[in-house]
Amino acid sequence: MSTQAVHVDLEQPPRRKAKFIRTVKKYWMFYLMMLPALLVLLLNNYIPMFGIIIAFKNINYTDGILGSPWSGFSNFKYLFMTSDSWVITRNTLLYNSGFIILNLIFPLAFAIMLNEIKNRFLAKMHQTVMFLPYFLSMIVISYLTYAFLSDTNGFFNKTLLPMLNIDPVNWYFTKEVWPYILSMVNTWKSMGYYTVIYMAAIIGIDEEYYEAATIDGASKFKQIFTITIPLLTPIITIMTLLQIGRIFNADFGLFFQVPRESGVLFPVTNVIDTYVYRTFITVGDIGLSSAAGLIQSVVGFTLVFLSNWIVRRIDSDNALF
Amino acid sequence: MSMMVRTIQRFLCWVSVLLLIFLSAACTNREPSQIVVERYESVLDDGAQRDLKDAYTLKLVYIGTPQLDEQLVEREASQYLMEKLNAKLDIIVLDWGSWDNRQNIMIASREEFDVIFTSQWSRHSVNVSKGAFIPLNDLLEQYGQDIIASLDPIILQSAQLDGINYGIPTNKEFAAQGGIVYRKDIAEQLKLNMNSVQTIMDLEPIYAAIKREMPQITPLFVKHGENLNSHYMNNYDALGDTSIPGYILKDDTSTVVKPLYEIQRYIDNLYLARSFYLKGYINMDAATTQMMVSDALASNEYFSIVSPIKPGKAEELGVQTGLAGKLGQIAINQKSLATSETTGSMLAISSTSRHPELAMQLINLLHTDIYLNNLLNFGIEGIHYEKLSDNVITMTEATSRYSPGVNWMLGNQYINYLWDSEDPMKWEQFKAFSEGAVISPGLGFVFDGEEVKSEVAAVVNVDKQYLIALESGSVDPEVVLPEYMKKLQIAGIDKIIQAKQKQFNAFLIKNGRELHTE
Numbered sequence: 051m052s053t054q055a056v057h058v059d060l061e062q063p064p065r066r067k068a069k070f071i072r073t074v075k076k077y078w079m080f081y082l083m084m085l086p087a088l089l090v091l092l093l094n095n096y097i098p099m100f101g102i103i104i105a106f107k108n109i110n111y112t113d114g115i116l117g118s119p120w121s122g123f124s125n126f127k128y129l130f131m132t133s134d135s136w137v138i139t140r141n142t143l144l145y146n147s148g149f150i151i152l153n154l155i156f157p158l159a160f161a162i163m164l165n166e167i168k169n170r171f172l173a174k175m176h177q178t179v180m181f182l183p184y185f186l187s188m189i190v191i192s193y194l195t196y197a198f199l200s201d202t203n204g205f206f207n208k209t210l211l212p213m214l215n216i217d218p219v220n221w222y223f224t225k226e227v228w229p230y231i232l233s234m235v236n237t238w239k240s241m242g243y244y245t246v247i248y249m250a251a252i253i254g255i256d257e258e259y260y261e262a263a264t265i266d267g268a269s270k271f272k273q274i275f276t277i278t279i280p281l282l283t284p285i286i287t288i289m290t291l292l293q294i295g296r297i298f299n300a301d302f303g304l305f306f307q308v309p310r311e312s313g314v315l316f317p318v319t320n321v322i323d324t325y326v327y328r329t330f331i332t333v334g335d336i337g338l339s340s341a342a343g344l345i346q347s348v349v350g351f352t353l354v355f356l357s358n359w360i361v362r363r364i365d366s367d368n369a370l371f
Numbered sequence: 372m373s374m375m376v377r378t379i380q381r382f383l384c385w386v387s388v389l390l391l392i393f394l395s396a397a398c399t400n401r402e403p404s405q406i407v408v409e410r411y412e413s414v415l416d417d418g419a420q421r422d423l424k425d426a427y428t429l430k431l432v433y434i435g436t437p438q439l440d441e442q443l444v445e446r447e448a449s450q451y452l453m454e455k456l457n458a459k460l461d462i463i464v465l466d467w468g469s470w471d472n473r474q475n476i477m478i479a480s481r482e483e484f485d486v487i488f489t490s491q492w493s494r495h496s497v498n499v500s501k502g503a504f505i506p507l508n509d510l511l512e513q514y515g516q517d518i519i520a521s522l523d524p525i526i527l528q529s530a531q532l533d534g535i536n537y538g539i540p541t542n543k544e545f546a547a548q549g550g551i552v553y554r555k556d557i558a559e560q561l562k563l564n565m566n567s568v569q570t571i572m573d574l575e576p577i578y579a580a581i582k583r584e585m586p587q588i589t590p591l592f593v594k595h596g597e598n599l600n601s602h603y604m605n606n607y608d609a610l611g612d613t614s615i616p617g618y619i620l621k622d623d624t625s626t627v628v629k630p631l632y633e634i635q636r637y638i639d640n641l642y643l644a645r646s647f648y649l650k651g652y653i654n655m656d657a658a659t660t661q662m663m664v665s666d667a668l669a670s671n672e673y674f675s676i677v678s679p680i681k682p683g684k685a686e687e688l689g690v691q692t693g694l695a696g697k698l699g700q701i702a703i704n705q706k707s708l709a710t711s712e713t714t715g716s717m718l719a720i721s722s723t724s725r726h727p728e729l730a731m732q733l734i735n736l737l738h739t740d741i742y743l744n745n746l747l748n749f750g751i752e753g754i755h756y757e758k759l760s761d762n763v764i765t766m767t768e769a770t771s772r773y774s775p776g777v778n779w780m781l782g783n784q785y786i787n788y789l790w791d792s793e794d795p796m797k798w799e800q801f802k803a804f805s806e807g808a809v810i811s812p813g814l815g816f817v818f819d820g821e822e823v824k825s826e827v828a829a830v831v832n833v834d835k836q837y838l839i840a841l842e843s844g845s846v847d848p849e850v851v852l853p854e855y856m857k858k859l860q861i862a863g864i865d866k867i868i869q870a871k872q873k874q875f876n877a878f879l880i881k882n883g884r885e886l887h888t889e
Contacts, residue, residue, distance in 0.1 A: 109501065110500070110501045110502040111478070111481060111501055111502040111503055111722055112502030112722060113502070124825065127825040128824075128825035128826075128828040128829050131825060131826070131829045131861075131862060131863060132829045132832070132833065132858070132861050132862045133858070133861055134829070134832055134833070134862075200656070201655040201656055202655060202656070220655075222656070222658070222659050223658070223840075223845065223846070310659040310661075311659060311661075311835075312658055312659045312840075313658065313835055313836040313837055313838070313839060313840045314658065314836075314840050314845070314846065316835070316836040317836075320832075320836075325832055328831065328832055328835050329828045329831060329832060330475065331471050331472055331475065332471075332614050332831040332835075333497070333614075333824070333827060333828050333831060334475045334478075334479075334494050334497050334498070334501075335497075335501075335824065335828070336479050338824070338825075338828055
C-alpha cells in the first residue's frame, strides 16, 4: 500500500502533464470558451499590477512612471498621520462586517420565505421588486434618501414628524442615526441580488429530503433548520469569503453620495475610499492614492487567505481552495 | 424542447421590443439639433473646406457648460484657423462640477491635448511641479509678441514660477473685490436702503426686513467656498493654492503667515454667520448643497449671494440667470491685487501637445484676433448674435444655443464684443477698476507644497469635515472651532505654515522686499 503510494508520487509529474494535454484535447471547446475571460483577467487585472510601483514613487509626467524618483514609503505616511486613519479604518471594517452579516441574514430569510410562497406569480413579483434597487445608481439612491431626509422638503421633516408631533430633525447633521441609515440603504439595495443567489441554491436542493422529513413529521421550521440551511452552508461560506476579501474596500458610492458630503457626518461616514478620493481630488497626486489602493489590496488578499484557512480548519469541504 | 424554443422566442421578442424603444428614444433626441445644424450649414462657406482632413487638430480645454452649437463654432473656427495656422480646432468643455476630477484624470492619464485653462485655484503650481505644462518663455518670445505688447508686464511677471511662465494670464480686470449680488427688484419693492451697506455687519437689518416681509425668501445663499468667510470677501491671501493653509492679509503690511483661525476677522465672521444661520437668514442646507450660486439666484428662492465683484458683475449674472435688470451689486471690502488675481485665469500648454508652437500661436490669436476671440465667446454672427455696431451685439433666438460665458478664460477680454444691455463703458471701467487696488505683500509668490505633501493631504481631509459647516454657521463655533483647531494641529498644520513662512521669507529677501513681523 505505502510503496504503491510512493510509486505513484514519483510517476506523477510526467503523467500529470500528459493528463493535462489529454484533458485539453478532450475539453478544448470549454477552454476556448474560457479564453476571453482569461484574457480580460490578464489585461485588466494582472498587467496593470505593474502600476504598483507608482505607490513608491514621486511621480512627475516629464520623467514618466519609470523615470520618476523613488520615494520609499513616504506616500503611505499621510494615511497614518491623523486620528482620521483610525476612524476610517474602523468605519470601513465595522460597516463592511455589518453589511456581510445583514447581507446574509435578510437575503437568506427572504429566499426561504419566497421559496415557501405557493403562488409562483406573487413570488416572482416580490423577487423582481426586491431586485430593482440593485440596478439603481448610487446617485439616484442618494437623491431618494434626500427626498426622505431633506431639511426643509423631506418626507420625514415635512410629513411624517409633524403628524407625530415631533420636531424636525436636521438629519444631515445628526451623526448618530447614520450608521443605521447607511446599513438600511445598503441592505435595501443589495438584498435582491443575494436573495436570487440563495433562491437558486435552495431550488437545487433535492425535493426528496423534504418529502422524507414530512413523512417523519418534521415541521416547516424543523425542515428549514435541519435541511435547507445545512445544505446551503457551502454557498453561504463562498459568498461570505468573497465579501471578506473586499472588507477593506468600502462601497464608494454609498459613503460618498448618500451622506451628501456633509462634514459633520464624517466621523461615521468617512471610509478609506472616500478619504483617498477627497485627497486625490484636492491634492491631485496619484502616488498618494496608489499607496492607499495598494494597502487595501494587500490587506484584502491577506484576509481572504486567513479566513479561508480558518474555514478549512473547521470544515475543509466548505473552503474556497 | 418546445419549452426551450418558447423561451428563446420570448427572449427575442423582448430584445426586439427593447431595441425599438432605444432606437426611437435615440431618434427623438437627435432630431432638433440636427435640424439646426442643417439649417445653418448653408451659412458656412463651403469653398473653404479643402484639406481639413489632414491638418493637425488643436485641442482647447476649458471649464464651462457644454453648448448645443459647439460643433458649428468648431467648424467655423477650424476653417478660419486653417488659413491662419493650417490647423483645426477641437473644443473640450469640462463641466464645472467635474472639472477638478476630470482635469486630474486627463493630466494623470497623459491624454493628448494642447491648450488648457489653468489657475491658481485649480492647482496650477502642483500641475507644474508634476510636469503637466511646458515652460512658455521661449515660445512666448517667438510666437507671442502680440501678447507681450498688449499684456501688462507686471502681470506676466507675477504669474511666473521661479522666473518661468507656465501659463499666459487672460487680459482682464486684475483687482479683486468681494461683495454681494442681490435682487434689486425685491429691494425696491420693500423699499430697502441698500446704500447703507458698507460692511457685512450692515446686512443684518436688510436681512431682518426680508425675513419679516417675505418669509418664503431666504435672505442669503451660501455654500462651500462661497460664504461670508470666502477669501475674496476678506482679502485673505493664501500665497498660492487656496487649499493649503497659511494666510496673510492682502490689505495689511504684515508678512507673518498665519492659520485662518488666528486671524480676527475670520473668527468674527464665523460668529456672524452663526447668528445669521440661527435667525434663518442662511439656507439650512448650506453645508451640503451642491447648487451653483447662479442657479440659486435663478431659482427665485434667495435674495442674495456672496460674489467676487467687478464692474458689470450683476448684469453679467443677470444675462446668465434670466434675471437681466433685476440684480444689483454692492462691494464690501477694499480692492486688492495678489498672485491669486494675476494667476486667476491662464491658458497653459500641455506637455502632451504634439505641436506646442501651434498651441502658442492659438493663445496669441485669442489675445489679439478680434474675430476668433469673439467667435469662441459669442458664436457665429447672424446666428448666435446680430451686430448693432462695430463692437455692440444683440441677442437672437439662437443665443442660448451658444453662450459659454467664459470670456474671462479665453485670451483678452478687452477685445470682446459688448451686449447691448451692458454698459458701453465696461472696458474703461475695467481699466479703472484695476487701478488703485491695494497690493498684497505676497504678490508674485507661490508656495511650493511638495515638501509637506503628506501634511497637506491630511489637512485637506480635516477641512472637508469642518470648514463649510463652520463657515456657513451650521454649527456652533464656540464648540466646534476648538475641536477643528486640535484636529488641524494633529494633521500637521504648523509644519505647513512653517514651510510656507520659510519659502515666503526667502522670496521677500530675494526680491528686496521688507519683512514685517508685527
